[in-house]
Amino acid sequence: MSTVRLSTARVVAKLTYYLLRLIGRNASNLPGWIALLICPSYLELIAKPPLCVAVTGTNGKTTVTNMIADVLIDSGYSVATNRIGSNIASGIASTLTTSVSWSGKPNKDACVLEVDERATRLILPFVKPGYLVVTGLFRDSLKRNAHPDYIFDVIDTYTPPTTTLILNADELCSARLGETQGNQRVYFGIEAMESDVDSAVDLVTDYSFCPNCMTKLEYAHLRYHHIGRAGCPACGFSSPVPDYVIMYVGSGDEAIEVTHQGVESSYPLISNATFNIYNELAAIAALSEMGLSQDAIAASLGKLGTLESRLKSTTVGSVSVIQAMSKGQSCVSATRTLDFVRTQPGRKVVVLVMDDWYDRKKSVEYVGWIYDTDFEFLADDSVVQVVACGPRCYDYELRLLLAGIEKERILRCELEMEAPAQLQIDDVDSVFVLYDTSTIDVAMDMKQALISRLEARK
Amino acid sequence: MRIEIMYPEVCCLYGDKANMMYLRQCLPNAQFIETSLTDEPTFVSSDVDLVYFGSMSEKNQELVIDLLVPYKDRLRDLIQAEQTAFLATGNALEILGQYIKREDGTKKEALGVVDSYAVRQTPNRFNSLVLGRFETMTILGYTSRFSHSYVKDSSRCMVDVEIGVGLNPDTTCEGIRQGKLFATYLLGPLLIANPDFTKYLLTQLGVQSPVLAFEEEIYRAYIVKLAEYRKPGIELE
Numbered sequence: 073m074s075t076v077r078l079s080t081a082r083v084v085a086k087l088t089y090y091l092l093r094l095i096g097r098n099a100s101n102l103p104g105w106i107a108l109l110i111c112p113s114y115l116e117l118i119a120k121p122p123l124c125v126a127v128t129g130t131n132g133k134t135t136v137t138n139m140i141a142d143v144l145i146d147s148g149y150s151v152a153t154n155r156i157g158s159n160i161a162s163g164i165a166s167t168l169t170t171s172v173s174w175s176g177k178p179n180k181d182a183c184v185l186e187v188d189e190r191a192t193r194l195i196l197p198f199v200k201p202g203y204l205v206v207t208g209l210f211r212d213s214l215k216r217n218a219h220p221d222y223i224f225d226v227i228d229t230y231t232p233p234t235t236t237l238i239l240n241a242d243e244l245c246s247a248r249l250g251e252t253q254g255n256q257r258v259y260f261g262i263e264a265m266e267s268d269v270d271s272a273v274d275l276v277t278d279y280s281f282c283p284n285c286m287t288k289l290e291y292a293h294l295r296y297h298h299i300g301r302a303g304c305p306a307c308g309f310s311s312p313v314p315d316y317v318i319m320y321v322g323s324g325d326e327a328i329e330v331t332h333q334g335v336e337s338s339y340p341l342i343s344n345a346t347f348n349i350y351n352e353l354a355a356i357a358a359l360s361e362m363g364l365s366q367d368a369i370a371a372s373l374g375k376l377g378t379l380e381s382r383l384k385s386t387t388v389g390s391v392s393v394i395q396a397m398s399k400g401q402s403c404v405s406a407t408r409t410l411d412f413v414r415t416q417p418g419r420k421v422v423v424l425v426m427d428d429w430y431d432r433k434k435s436v437e438y439v440g441w442i443y444d445t446d447f448e449f450l451a452d453d454s455v456v457q458v459v460a461c462g463p464r465c466y467d468y469e470l471r472l473l474l475a476g477i478e479k480e481r482i483l484r485c486e487l488e489m490e491a492p493a494q495l496q497i498d499d500v501d502s503v504f505v506l507y508d509t510s511t512i513d514v515a516m517d518m519k520q521a522l523i524s525r526l527e528a529r530k
Numbered sequence: 531m532r533i534e535i536m537y538p539e540v541c542c543l544y545g546d547k548a549n550m551m552y553l554r555q556c557l558p559n560a561q562f563i564e565t566s567l568t569d570e571p572t573f574v575s576s577d578v579d580l581v582y583f584g585s586m587s588e589k590n591q592e593l594v595i596d597l598l599v600p601y602k603d604r605l606r607d608l609i610q611a612e613q614t615a616f617l618a619t620g621n622a623l624e625i626l627g628q629y630i631k632r633e634d635g636t637k638k639e640a641l642g643v644v645d646s647y648a649v650r651q652t653p654n655r656f657n658s659l660v661l662g663r664f665e666t667m668t669i670l671g672y673t674s675r676f677s678h679s680y681v682k683d684s685s686r687c688m689v690d691v692e693i694g695v696g697l698n699p700d701t702t703c704e705g706i707r708q709g710k711l712f713a714t715y716l717l718g719p720l721l722i723a724n725p726d727f728t729k730y731l732l733t734q735l736g737v738q739s740p741v742l743a744f745e746e747e748i749y750r751a752y753i754v755k756l757a758e759y760r761k762p763g764i765e766l767e
Contacts, residue, residue: 193653214544214674215657215767221587222652222676275547280539286567286593288539435765436659436758438672440545440718463758466751470722473744474551 074113081111082118082176085169100157104165115161116198118168121152123182124199125358128189128227129207129246130220131405132351133159136205137186139355139376146372147364149181160191164199189223190216193230200232205358207351208243210297210404211276211444220245220278231255238358240350241314242299244279244289260357261301261314265321265346268293268300276403276444284309295346296411297404316357321349330356337366340374347408386519388526392502393519400426400508403444409506410449418501420455425488425518427462429510439467451476457496461488461518462511488514492521497529531560531735532578534571537586537594538564544674546584546619548719555743556732567597574601578614579735585620585717588650588676595625595640602641609643612709615734620717621675623706624648630677644706644713645682646697652676657767660694660716661759662704667726670752670759671716679715681706688714693759694766710734725752 085107092099107114123144127137134155141153152171157163164185171180187195189209196204206227209220217223224245231237233253239246241261250257272280274297281288282304294300303310316332328341328349342352352373359369384395396413399405406426413422431437450458450472458477460468465484472482485491495503503522507515535541535550554562560579563572573581586594598605608614624630627646629637640647654676661670669689678698681687688705689696696704697715705714712731714720721728725748732740742748758764 211543215655218655218674218676219543219587221589226653276542281567288566288568435767436755438659438674438718440548440672443545443548443551443719443722463754466747466754470744470747470751473747474548474555474722 074111074117077111078114078117079176081107081114082169082172083174084110085166086174089166089169098156100154100166101162102166103169104158104167105162107165107169108162113198114165115168115195118165119172119176119178120168120199121171121178121180121183123149123362124185124201125182125203125205125362126185126187126196126199126201127205127207128187128192129205130189130210130212130217130223130402132207132347132354133186135348135351136207136354136358137184139352139373140205140358141184142376143355143359143364143369143372144182144184146375147368150179151182151184152180153184154186159186159188161194164195168199190226192227196227196230196235197232201235203238203358203361204231204235205238205354206240206246206249207354208240208299209245211278211402211441212404213401214438214441215401224249228252236361238354238361239312240354241312242295242301242350244298244302244311247312248283257312258316258357258361259312259314260316260350260353261311262295262318262321262349262353263301264293264319265295266323267346268295270294274407275446275448276407282307282309296408299346299350316353316360318349318353328352332360337370339370342373342376345412384519386523388523389530391497391500391526393505393522393526394502395505395507395515395519398426398506398508400428400510401441403441406441406506407446407449410446413504413506414449414452414455416502416504418454419499421457421459421495421497421500421503422450422455423459423461423491423495423503423505423518424468425461425505425507425511425515427464427511428508432463437464439464442468442471447471447475447477455481456500457481457483459483459485459491459495461485461491488518489521492518492525495522497522497526531557532563532572533557533560533580533582534563534565534573534578536565536571536581536583537567537597538584539567540590540594541584541586541622543585543587543717544620545718549584549617549619549721550582552719552722552728552743556728556740557737567593571598571601573608573614574604580615580617580731583616583618583622583625585622588621588652591621591625591630592638595638598625598641602643605641606643609708609711615710615731616712617731618711618713619720620673620715621648621677623713623715624677624679626706626711626713627679644708644711645686646679646706648677648679650677656695658694659759659764659766660689660691660704661756662689662691662693662702664689664707664727665730667724667730668756669716669724669727670755671714671720671723672718673715674717675715688712693764722748723752723755725749
């Protein structure tokens with residue numbers, strides 16, 4: 073019976089896939105949704121390519137998935153990946169549908185699957201990937217993900233014991249995955265960076281105490297939030313020793329030297345943002361474990377070029393208007409963007425367009441996360457004005473006041489499109505428009521209106 | 531005035547730290563004591579005016595209970611004496627109860643200083659806007675949790691819910707009030723979202739005619755949000 077269901081599901085899913093592609097759709101979700109409806113065991117029963125790698129984590133999973141897939145493709149592998157599609161069970165089922173023939177035999181060498189961290193429980197036990205890369209676990213949306221300990225438990229419980237884990241040694245939550253089941257674990261990490269600090273600078277620093285004896289951990293290096301190399305002065309507990317390690321990253325470096333088993337290898341640095349260096353290192357560790365040579369990985373990474381920036385900048389006269397992605401409901405993502413903004417030169421106006429678009433239409437967004445976000449970074453002389461936009465602007469105003477930003481430097485615009493006409497442009501070098509994934513359209517409209525105003529002034 | 535913040539390393543999820551961030555602005559002359567996991571709580575051996583517990587992970591609930599069990603008699607005495615105020619937000623409410631029933635049916639004995647118990651239902655997550663009455667005030671906020679709580683004595687109810695859910699789906703009772711103890715499932719910036727309640731809490735701490743930090747702005751945000759919560763057809767989750 074299960075064979076009949078599987079065959080039917082596969083054929084219907086493939087038909088759906090080709091029909092959707094014919095009309096120009098991505099077909100990244102519906103074929104898998106139908107397949108799972110017909111055959112609930114589809115993910116378990118469908119044949120998998122010989123090489124199967126999954127990537128999960130709070131941030132960076134799309135970047136790492138794409139890097140691994142691109143290097144494999146450049147190295148001659150045929151690859152099925154969900155880079156443009158859904159990362160929950162139906163999306164994975166759709167992707168796996170494209171990795172088999174009509175008769176059900178694998179027709180790809182590899183699958184590279186981005187997996188939503190909460191959805192791992194519905195995917196990993198059935199897909200049984202050979203490798204699981206975990207970029208790191210941080211606080212995210214409380215509605216869906218609760219807290220990192222919960223996500224840790226989900227991934228830890230549902231990862232098959234046969235899966236090799238590729239883990240970030242510098243992130244103490246995910247670094248402990250696979251301990252109970254005894255999974256093979258491979259760690260990556262960065263020994264030191266020019267930008268390292270000695271003590272916590274962010275409001276949220278989870279995992280600050282020893283999991284064995286509760287003593288406050290001491291960090292040899294701290295980068296952001298709880299990312300760094302920690303040790304317990306009381307019981308000797310420490311971050312794992314990385315198998316793939318970058319000994320030092322300087323601010324102007326264009327390459328990274330990765331040491332593995334005593335051998336140092338050079339790779340092009342494709343983005344100098346710290347979180348992207350970790351992403352690249354995760355991909356290098358995973359690809360190396362899959363058996364690709366250093367030369368092949370380095371050559372392929374070199375062809376990728378610089379990662380597409382989440383910044384889009386336009387300069388009119390002497391003023392740059394910069395759109396910067398700042399994921400709402402996610403204090404870590406937002407804090408990293410605010411940290412970036414504060415380090416940029418010149419006199420700045422910062423426009424916050426981070427209200428959740430879906431909540432604003434039907435509900436009232438819970439904005440507790442803004443109190444875990446370091447708006448204190450904007451209490452800097454270089455930030456001449458902060459513009460709080462959208463229905464939650466009154467909440468943002470309070471948060472900014474509590475962050476130490478003077479009342480005179482805060483502008484409230486409940487209607488976002490009033491902001492471009494009202495915000496300060498005299499004696500300003502740049503205007504940063506920080507937006508959430510759901511407010512990208514309004515942020516683009518605001519940017520355009522602001523550009524028009526600047527052009528009219530010329 | 532002395533305010534003790536319990537275990538800020540772990541009792542700090544969901545923006546709960548906003549409450550003490552704001553209270554520091556309202557009470558610039560107060561002493562704020564952050565009690566670490568390895569410290570003996572200050573309330574054990576000396577007087578404090580307010581003890582605050584914020585939200586934590588379920589694993590850390592059990593850790594915090596274990597740390598506080600040696601002091602539960604002292605906690606009970608302080609609550610009954612009604613001299614020290616206690617504020618618990620989010621699932622900190624559950625550590626004060628009789629027990630927490632885990633997903634596998636086993637029980638974690640809690641501090642037993644209030645007459646309630648909690649039942650976890652992970653991975654089911656319960657999210658809801660909440661609006662209700664506390665004395666003559668309207669309280670608003672948000673709850674997000676894996677569990678529900680049950681109380682035997684409904685006179686201990688802190689908020690009578692008009693919109694959203696209470697301690698469990700079958701009650702309009704939200705939170706527990708026992709003398710100067712205020713324990714609520716509402717999480718995050720409770721004191722910033724509810725200026726009337728914050729003033730009330732300050733009077734409980736002995737502040738005469740309290741004036742809030744950023745009072746104009748905080749009331750403006752409150753009034754806007756009250757109207758939004760009362761919009762017909764609003765989605766609660």
